[in-house]
Amino acid sequence: MAKKSKEIRKRTDGGATKKMSSTELSAKGLSHEELLQPMRSDVSGQDLPFLGHARGAVIVTFCARTSPANLSRTLAELGVDGISFQSCVFEGIRHAGYRMDIDKIPNSPDTKLITVVSVIQNAPKAEPDTEI
Secondary structure, three states: OOOOOOOOEEEOOOOOEEEOOHHHHHHOOOOHHHHHHHHOOOOOOOOOOEOOHHHHHHHHHHHHOOOHHHOOOEHHHHOOOHHHHHHHHHHHHHHOOEOOOHHHOOOOOOOEHHHHHHHHOOOEEOOOOOOO
């Protein structure tokens, strides 16, 4: 049997597929600000007093570079570095217009992603005069 290729491909004009380079894949990636723009606290309809579960899940899965299907996995199982993950989550909360002490964000290897979501979903809205 032939081996299936896990290459990421895109369509060209002729209907054939072409492997995307890592540069092309990176160019299609989103930054925290782009990802969270529609969910920021200053957007109409999003002015909630706390971050909430949905935004927390988006931030956590973005920082772990995974999908919500892996919320039951630990940082170690996903091969995620705890310190950089913690910093990413902290910045995601800040970009969304909320605040939380970085030390309150769990970052140990045995921490499940859903645990992090549970902790950060209660992050309060940042004061208007604080830098976001």
